[in-house]
């Protein structure tokens with residue numbers, strides 16, 4: 176029994192899907208649950224087909240293909256979501272279409288990565304006989320492997336990495352299928368038709384890969400530029416906000432610079448509340464006294480730090496103040512990072528009259544809230560923003576369908592702390608860009624290559640069949656023509672004399688029956704004299720030759736006179752001369768006799784040359800019988816022979 180490669184691959188696919196280390200991860204990862212479901216459908220279909228192969232009738236085998244058909248329908252839909260124009264079928268359209276999917280994750284996360292999608296699509300197509308045109312199966316697998324490898328070497332592609340466990344399940348199946356195909360099709364690849372059909376798609380493939388390489392580079396650059404502009408906008412906005420905030424805290428501290436006294440409780444509460452009201456990312460404000468080296472005032476009082484913290488805050492503040500040169504101290508805001516959750520800013524307060532330091536004001540800022548207050552109003556669907564400090568996530572601005580394939584990171588300075596801001600294109604952004612994504616071009620190119628192969632293959636098949644039909648038609652036409660020629664030859668042979676080409680007795684009889692013997696008409700019987708002697712002395716070959724030459728001479732004149740000559744038997748001819756009376760006929764007879772004599776065909780008899788005797792009769796009325804007239808002409812001939820031959824005689828009507 177022939178190996179059914181597709182069924183075996185189905186088994187491999189099922190095994191790897193279920194047993195691959197990534198299998199469990201896929202099953203629990205909601206992002207890949209659709210991929211997993213599709214892989215299971217394909218596996219079930221191929222396994223069922225394998226099990227039923229040869230055992231069941233058509234209806235059951237069709238049922239076995241049903242899971243593959245279902246998977247194919249979903250895969251086609253998903254492929255369309257990459258290819259259909261975004262103006263007509265936008266993000267919301269596809270999201271609403273997949274809204275009823277039982278798993279509660281957005282459509283974009285459900286969608287398998289493009290290469291995985293194509294590989295599954297091609298595998299699903301292989302479940303159906305029309306997908307197996309010639310080396311089509313092998314080509315499909317090669318195409319999906321190319322796409323897979325191309326994606327694997329493309330490190331920047333996070334879409335793939337997200338689904339890589341599914342890939343590990345699919346890859347062994349594809350490789351196995353390729354090995355079986357290569358084994359089974361070794362003969363096929365030597366086939367000229369297959370080579371011809373493979374040439375155009377392979378050329379398209381090469382072109383697409385070259386274009387893809389180029390296009391990929393451009394696409395990444397373009398997206399990178401867009402991300403850089405986005406990053407620039409956010410940074411500028413952030414710096415502007417920080418400048419405004421700095422300005423405000425300077426003004427806040429300046430109030431106590433000028434009074435030269437430590438803040439009293441009422442004043443402190445009032446002004447601190449106003450400042451915090453303006454900047455909600457400003458979480459706490461503390462007054463640290465130079466005199467007591469302790470925190471004397473705090474806002475809001477509900478979050479008053481414990482004693483240990485107080486001391487620590489104060490020490491930090493005075494460390495910072497000690498490092499400041501006295502001339503700068505009034506103008507500069509001192510900053511120090513307290514933790515990744517809080518950014519501390521210190522501002523010394525000095526008595527302007529005597530330059531004595533009164534203390535410092537500490538401002539605790541939440542970087543997360545600061546970033547939120549700046550970035551939230553600038554929120555766009557196109558990019559998500561992540562800010563990290565020492566690899567810890569500080570802030571994240573994104574929609575539910577987050578992650579994408581492009582990330583651009585740059586340093587972000589907040590006070591004297593260095594944060595990292597990463598901008599990533601979102602799925603929504605890629606959705607808008609989907610027409611220009613290199614993957615789409617690759618997908619379309621590969622599908623075109625495969626379609627081209629199928630078209631060329633079927634065209635070549637049709638052409639072969641057509642030329643077969645043409646050949647059979649040609650043979651048939653030749654047979655009909657030969658048959659016709661044979662029939663016409665037989666017909667001709669029945670009415671003609673083969674030696675001279677004249678009508679024979681039968682042919683002549685039919686001619687007369689058709690045309691009638693209408694007077695005036697003369698019937699002539701012409702006989703070669705002593706012809707037997709020619710045969711006897713000179714041989715039959717010469718006799719035949721004499722017969723032909725005599726025929727030519729007689730026929731030339733008789734036809735010229737509108738008559739008809741036939742060979743009536745042996746060396747005897749009969750001529751019918753319409754519209755010729757006996758007088759004219761006798762003249763013609765004489766001319767004929769003379770011409771034959773003048774041919775001077777050697778004869779041993781008295782005269783030394785071949786001669787003819789002619790007997791003739793004229794029809795008197797219409798409807799005369801040929802045989803009767805012939806008999807009369809023959810009697811005249813007989814008389815001519817009797818009278819010495821080389822003569823013309825006629826029947827005399829009484």
Ligand SMILES: Nc1nc2c(ncn2[C@@H]2O[C@H](COP(=O)(O)OP(=O)(O)OP(=O)(O)O)[C@@H](O)[C@H]2O)c(=O)[nH]1
Nearest residue numbers: 702703704705706707708710715716718719745746
């Ligand atoms: N070579 C050749 N001889 C033929 C053909 N048909 C008939 N003959 C010969 O024609 C001869 C006719 O001979 P006869 O009927 O005795 O008459 P003849 O010798 O012509 O003598 P007369 O008619 O009395 O002058 C025979 O010897 C036939 O064999 C033919 O097609 N080819």
